[in-house]
Amino acid sequence: MSLRIPFTTVIHSPSKPEIVLANGKQFIVINTSTGEVVKPINENERKQEYSELYRIMTFNNDGSLLATTGDDKKINVYDTSDWSLKLSRVAHKRINSFQFNHASTEIIIADKFGDVYAHPNKNQEDQKEAEKLEPIVGHVSMVTDMTLSKDEKFIVTSDRDEHIRVSRYPNGYNIETFCLGHKDVVTYIQLLPWNEGLLISAGGDNTVRVWDFLKGKEIQSLNIKEYIQPYMAKATDANSEEPMVRKLAIDASKNLIAVVFAKTNAVVLLEWTSDNTLTYKSTLETESTVLDATFDLQNRLWVTLAPTEEKGDLLAIFEEKNGKYEHLSSKEQHVKQVNSIETGLVEKMPDLYTIFGLRKLLDLPDFVQTPPDKARNKNKKRKVEETK
Amino acid sequence: MSEEAKLPQKRYYRQRAHANPFSDHQLDYPVKPEEMDWTKHYPQYYPAKEGQEQKKVEFADIGCGYGGLLISMAKAFPDNLMLGMEIRTKVEDYVYERIKALRVQEPGHYQNVSIMRMNAMKFLPNFFEKGQLTKMFFLFPDPHFKQRKHKARIISPTLLAEYAYALRIGGILYTITDVKDLHEWMVKHLDDHPLFQRLSDEECEKDPAVPHVREATEEGKKVARNQGDKYLACYRRIEDPFYKQ
Numbered sequence: 001m002s003l004r005i006p007f008t009t010v011i012h013s014p015s016k017p018e019i020v021l022a023n024g025k026q027f028i029v030i031n032t033s034t035g036e037v038v039k040p041i042n043e044n045e046r047k048q049e050y051s052e053l054y055r056i057m058t059f060n061n062d063g064s065l066l067a068t069t070g071d072d073k074k075i076n077v078y079d080t081s082d083w084s085l086k087l088s089r090v091a092h093k094r095i096n097s098f099q100f101n102h103a104s105t106e107i108i109i110a111d112k113f114g115d116v117y118a119h120p121n122k123n124q125e126d127q128k129e130a131e132k133l134e135p136i137v138g139h140v141s142m143v144t145d146m147t148l149s150k151d152e153k154f155i156v157t158s159d160r161d162e163h164i165r166v167s168r169y170p171n172g173y174n175i176e177t178f179c180l181g182h183k184d185v186v187t188y189i190q191l192l193p194w195n196e197g198l199l200i201s202a203g204g205d206n207t208v209r210v211w212d213f214l215k216g217k218e219i220q221s222l223n224i225k226e227y228i229q230p231y232m233a234k235a236t237d238a239n240s241e242e243p244m245v246r247k248l249a250i251d252a253s254k255n256l257i258a259v260v261f262a263k264t265n266a267v268v269l270l271e272w273t274s275d276n277t278l279t280y281k282s283t284l285e286t287e288s289t290v291l292d293a294t295f296d297l298q299n300r301l302w303v304t305l306a307p308t309e310e311k312g313d314l315l316a317i318f319e320e321k322n323g324k325y326e327h328l329s330s331k332e333q334h335v336k337q338v339n340s341i342e343t344g345l346v347e348k349m350p351d352l353y354t355i356f357g358l359r360k361l362l363d364l365p366d367f368v369q370t371p372p373d374k375a376r377n378k379n380k381k382r383k384v385e386e387t388k
Numbered sequence: 389m390s391e392e393a394k395l396p397q398k399r400y401y402r403q404r405a406h407a408n409p410f411s412d413h414q415l416d417y418p419v420k421p422e423e424m425d426w427t428k429h430y431p432q433y434y435p436a437k438e439g440q441e442q443k444k445v446e447f448a449d450i451g452c453g454y455g456g457l458l459i460s461m462a463k464a465f466p467d468n469l470m471l472g473m474e475i476r477t478k479v480e481d482y483v484y485e486r487i488k489a490l491r492v493q494e495p496g497h498y499q500n501v502s503i504m505r506m507n508a509m510k511f512l513p514n515f516f517e518k519g520q521l522t523k524m525f526f527l528f529p530d531p532h533f534k535q536r537k538h539k540a541r542i543i544s545p546t547l548l549a550e551y552a553y554a555l556r557i558g559g560i561l562y563t564i565t566d567v568k569d570l571h572e573w574m575v576k577h578l579d580d581h582p583l584f585q586r587l588s589d590e591e592c593e594k595d596p597a598v599p600h601v602r603e604a605t606e607e608g609k610k611v612a613r614n615q616g617d618k619y620l621a622c623y624r625r626i627e628d629p630f631y632k633q
Contacts, residue, residue: 137549175549
C-alpha cells in the first residue's frame with residue numbers, strides 16, 4: 001500500500017504568487033492565487049525510496065532563482081521562470097541553512113559540521129575547486145541556521161549549543177559579539193523585515209527572543225509554551241517532551257509571525273505591535289501534525305501537514321476574516337484543488353520529526369567513579385533539572 | 389594539620405589523558421558571562437569591596453591538567469585573577485582540593501587562582517566577555533594524532549576566532565608542546581589567523597610568564613626528565629588588518 005509523501009518544507013516566492021513544496025525526491029510548485037499546479041511531480045518517478053533531496057530551499061532576493069539542497073549534499077539552482085536547472089554544485093557536508101547574497105553572485109552555506117562557506121553561484125569547474133573553498137566561520141558544534149545582515153557586513157550563525165554568534169563578513173574570523181540567552185538548541189534565526197537591526201530567534205527552550213544583534217543585547221523574550229502545550233503529540237523519548245520550534249514564518253505586510261513547531265496539531269500566531277513588542281495573537285488548530293508553513297502574497301497562511309489517515313489533507317489554508325485567522329474548509333474549491341495534487345508515493349513513511357534529535361538529553365555519559373575522601377556534591381546537569 | 393589543609397595525593401586523581409570534547413559531559417555553565425557567580429571561586433574578590441573596581445579573570449589556562457602553571461603563577465602575579473579549565477573530572481577535583489588546601493596553609497595567598505570543570509572548546513563565550521582576558525595558555529595540549537581527530541585539537545581555525553574574541557588586543561596567547569608535529573600545526577594556524585601575530589624569540593624570553601610556561605607544569609617536568617624538546621610559540625592579539633586598506 002503506497003502512502004502519499006507529505007510536503008516536508010514549503011517556501012513562498014518573494015515576487016510571484018507561487019509556493020514551492022518539497023516532496024521527497026522532487027518538488028512541486030503551486031500558484032497561490034489560483035491553486036493551479038505550475039510544476040507537477042514527474043509521473044514516472046512517483047513511487048520512491050524516500051530521500052529528502054529538497055530539505056532546504058531558498059529564493060534569491062528578486063525571486064528569479066531558487067536554490068535547493070538535501071540529503072545528497074548537492075546545491076541545485078533553478079530558473080524560476082521555467083523551473084529549469086541552471087547549475088549544480090556539491091558541498092562538503094550536508095547543509096543546514098543557506099542563502100544567496102544580495103547580488104546573487106554567491107550562495108553562502110552553513111553545514112552540519114559547523115562551517116560556513118561562500119560558494120560562487122556557478123557550476124563547479126572540477127572537484128579541486130570545491131576542495132579549495134575555505135570556511136568563513138566555524139562553530140565547534142553544528143550550525144543550525146544562518147543569516148547575513150542587511151548590509152552584508154555581518155553574518156549571524158546559531159548552533160546546537162545555544163549560541164548565536166555575530167561575526168564580521170567576509171572576515172568571519174573576527175567575532176563581533178554573541179547573543180546569549182537561549183537555554184536549548186537554537187533552530188531558527190531571521191532578521192525582522194520591518195526592522196532589520198533586530199534579529200528574532202527560537203528553538204528548543206520555549207521562547208521566541210528578539211535581539212539588537214550588533215550589540216548582543218536581548219530586547220525581549222516571549223515564553224510560548226502555554227500556547228502550544230495542549231497541541232503537542234505524545235513524547236516518544238526525553239528529547240521530544242518539550243516543544244521544539246522548527247521555523248518562524250513571517251508576514252512582513254501585517255507584522256505577523258507564525259511559529260511552526262515539530263509534531264504539533266497547531267501553529268501559534270504572534271504579532272509585532274505598534275509599541276515594538278512581540279505578543280501572542282492566537283493559536284491555529286490543524287487536523288493533523290504540522291510540518292511547515294508560509295504566508296502568501298495575500299496574507300493567507302499555508303500549512304503543510306502529516307496526516308495519519310490515507311486520505312487526510314496535506315495542506316491547510318488559513319485566511320484572515322474580521323481580524324482573526326480562520327481555517328478554510330476542506331470543502332472549499334481552492335483547498336480541495338491543492339489537496340488533490342498528485343504527490344510522490346512511498347511504502348513506509350520515515351520519521352518526519354528528527355529535529356527533536358538536536359536536543360542532547362539522550363547523550364548522558366556513564367557514571368564517573370569518585371576517589372576516596374570525597375564529600376563534594378556532583379554537579380547536576382542543568383537541562384535535566386529544568387525539564388523536570 | 390586540619391583535614392581541609394592536607395594536600396591531595398595525585399594517585400587518587402589519575403584519569404586517562406584523552407577526553408572527547410564533543411560529547412556533553414554534564415557541565416554547569418552560565419547562559420552568559422553577566423550571570424556567572426564568581427563568588428565561589430574568588431571569595432576575596434567577589435563582590436568587589438566598596439570603592440574598588442571589580443577585578444575579573446584575566447588569565448585562562450585551557451586544559452590546565454594538574455594545575456602546575458596556575459599554582460606557580462598565582463604568587464608571581466598576585467594582582468591578577470586566573471582560572472584553569474579542565475574537562476576531566478578527577479583531574480579537576482585534584483586541583484580544586486589543592487587550591488583549597490593552599491589557601492588554608494598560606495592565608496592571603498592563592499585567593500586569585502581557581503579551577504573549573506569546563507569544555508573550553510564549546511563554552512568559552514559563556515564565561516568571558518569580549519576582550520576580557522590578557523593571557524591564554526595552551527600547555528602541552530592533546531595532540532589528537534589521527535587526521536580525523538584534527539577538528540578536536542584545541543588550536544584550530546574555528547577556535548582561534550573564539551580565543552581572539554575573549555583576548556584583549558595586546559593580550560598574549562602561549563603555546564608549548566613536546567610534539568613537533570603539533571607545534572607546527574599550531575604555528576601554521578596561528579600564523580594564518582589574521583588576528584594573531586607571533587612574538588619574536590627575544591620578546592618571548594622577556595615575557596615574565598614564559599619561564600612558568602616552560603617549567604611549572606607536570607607535563608613540562610616530565611618532558612625535561614625524558615630530555616625531550618619543548619617547542620614554545622607565543623602570539624599577540626592584534627587589530628583586524630582587514631580594515632587597513
